[in-house]
Amino acid sequence: MDWEVVIGLEVHAQLNTTTKIFCGCPTAFGAEPNLHTCPVCLAMPGALPVLNGAAVDKAIALGLAIGAELNRHSIFARKNYFYPDLPKGYQISQYELPVVGKGALTVQLPDGGEKVVGVTRAHLEEDAGKSLHEAFIGQSGIDLNRAGTPLLEIVSEPDMRSSVEAVAYLKKLHTLVRYLDICDGNMQEGSFRCDANVSLRRPGAPYGTRAEIKNLNSFRFLEKAIEYEIVRQRDILESGGRIVQETRLYDANRDETRSMRGKEEANDYRYFPDPDLLPLVLDESRIERVRETLPELPDARRMRFMRQYALPAYDAGVLTAGRTLADYYEQVAVGVDGKLAANWVMGDLLGALNKAGVELEDCPVSAGKLRLLVQRIEDQTISGKIAKDIFDELFHRGGEVDAIIDSRGLRQITDVAAIAAMVDAIVTAHPQQAADFRAGKDKLLGFFVGQVMKASQGKANPDQVNAILLEHLQKG
C-alpha cells in the first residue's frame, strides 16, 4: 500500500519597509554591526514599541491578493524564548488573532494543471538579530541590526501532496510578494525563507506525526529536503517505528535532514497578549486605500496575456512569473506579433541573460531595441536567422538595430530577379542532384535551399528561395 505525503509551509517574508516594525531604525541590509539600533530594538528598560503603518499596509496587500479575511481587530502577543539575538527574551508576534485570516492561492503545476492551496493565516512579527560564532573564542558576537525587521509569516493549510506542489506554491507566493512590492524576495539574503511541515499517512487515514524542517532558503532545497524526509519517514514507518514530532535542519552539503535535539523541551512559548501594544484595528478606509494601490496581479495578467497576445498558457506563465519580465515583454510586444515577441523574450533574451549571469534589470538590450529587431523581421528587412546575429551584437557590443543592418549589409534580399539568378547558378552547378530531384527525390529540395542561402550569406528571403527553387527545378 502506498503512502501519501502531507505538506504545509510556513513562509517568512521580510517586508521591504524603510524602517523596523516597532521603531524608527533603518532596515537597510549590510550596515556595520549594531549601527541600526535604538533603545526599542535593544530592549532597554522602559522603551515602548510603536507599530509601523507601512508594515500593516503590506500585510493588508497580501490579504487582499489572496482573497483572505482581514481581521478588523488583531492582537500582538509575546512569544517567549531565550536566545542572545532576541534581546527582550520574547519576540513580538501575533497568535490568537492574526491580521490576515483564511485565504487561498491558486497554483500552476508543471504538468499544466492547477491546484488551490489554502492559506490558514498570515501574521506580523519582528525578526531576531544575528549571532556570529566564528570570530571569537568562547564567545559569540551579537549584531542586532536585523532585530525588529518586519516579517509577515504566511502559513498554508496542509494541502500539498508532493514536493512538486510545495515548490509550485512557494514559487507562486514568491511571485506574488514581488508583484505586490511587499518583499524583495531575495532568498540568499534570507528575506524570503520557508519551513516545511512534512508527514506521511495511508490515503484516507488521519494525518500522521509531522517533522518541521527549518529555514529552507531555495526552491531546490525545499524540494530535496521534502524528498529526503519522505524516504526517511517511510523507512521508519515501514520498519514498524514511530515518527517523533521534532524540528529538523536540512544540510544541503549532505542532502539530508538532521534533528535539532534539545529544542523540544524549549518549545513552550507561553504566548500571551503584549501589554505594550494595543489591539490593531483596521478601518475600511485604510483597506480601500491599499486596494487602490494594488497592481494587476499575476493570475489576472497571465489570463490577459493569453487573450491579448494570443499566447499559450505556458508562455503566459513564464512571462508573468516576474513583474519586471512581464513589463519588459509588454514593451516589446507593442505593435508586433505577440507570439514572435514571446519567442524572442523567452528564448534569445532569457537565454543570453542566463548565460551571461545578468539580471533583466541590467539587460544591455532595451525592450525598445528588441521590439525594433522583431519589427525588422516582420517587415522582411532581415531574416530571423540574421536577427539572431544582430541580437548577439546588441547584447555583447551594443549599437542600434538599423545601423548594424546597414553597416554590415544584412538587409534581406527580396528581389525576385536577384534570387532567381542565384537559384539558376546553384541548379546549374549541381546537375546530378537536379536530375535526382526530378526523378522523385523530394528531400533534395532542402539541399538546394541550403546552398542558395549559403550563397546569399543567409540574406535571401527563405520563403522566396523555396518558391523560386521549386518552380525552377520542376520547370527544368
Add this chain to the structure above:
Amino acid sequence: MAFDQDTVRRTAHLARIALPQTEIPAVADQLERIMGLVEELRAIETTDVPIMAHPLDLDQPLRPDTVVNQDQREVLMASAPAAEHGLFLVPKVIE
C-alpha cells in the same frame, strides 16, 4: 490539579530561574494554590465574551515609515558588559 515537583523543575527551567532543591516543595505548594484559582476562573462560562487583549479601550496608533533614529551605537553599547568590533559579546551559544 496536581503540581508535582517535576512540573515545578520544568517550569523553572523554561523561565530560566535557578530554583534550589530545598525551595521546590514550597513553590509547588504556592503554584498549586495559584492553579486552583485558575481552575476556579476556568469554570466561568466565557464562550460569548470577546477576548480582552488590553484593559484600555484604545486602538494601536501607527507610525509613519520614516527613519528617525540616528546612529547612537557608542552610547547604547556603553553599558554592555562586553563588546568588540561593534558587536555585543555573550557566552558562546551554539545550536
